[in-house]
Amino acid sequence: MTKNKAKAYWKENIRYLIILLSIWFLVSYGAGILFKDELNQFRLGGFKVGFWFAQQGSMYVFVLLIFVYVRLMNKLDKKYGYDE
Template sequence: MKKNDHAIAYWKENIRYVLILLTIWFLVSYGAGILFKDALNHIRLGGFKLGFWFAQQGSMYVFVVLIFVYVRLMNKLDKKYGYDK
């Protein structure tokens, strides 16, 4: 594989990871906090309605977790393509 093809494959995989993680974050923050809040409000978490909890705190927690997932994925991707040196 040429160096340029190597870099293009690396960035395609990187962009795919970013799009997947942003989609998850969108579904959690917008979907659970706004679109599906009425259905989620029937469930309680710590005394609060689940839709309210996602709108106020859940999306932030998910975002922080997704940051760690992204770091782990990128470390594996760097090793796969030899950019970890």
């Protein structure tokens, strides 16, 4: 494995992490705290949407992002030859 190939692999990996963690931050902090008043005008399963995101929604999004990350990393491993 060349050094340049390893650098490119980690650069892409870090980019994925930044994007996915930014999404999680926006959902957990943004939807649960910053935009809760606007979101609370709507209801989901009998609960205000802002409250739902603060209590449960951010956890569901986090678990979903874990599966997305696993899929992205499997593709990245195949791309760079780490899939053995």
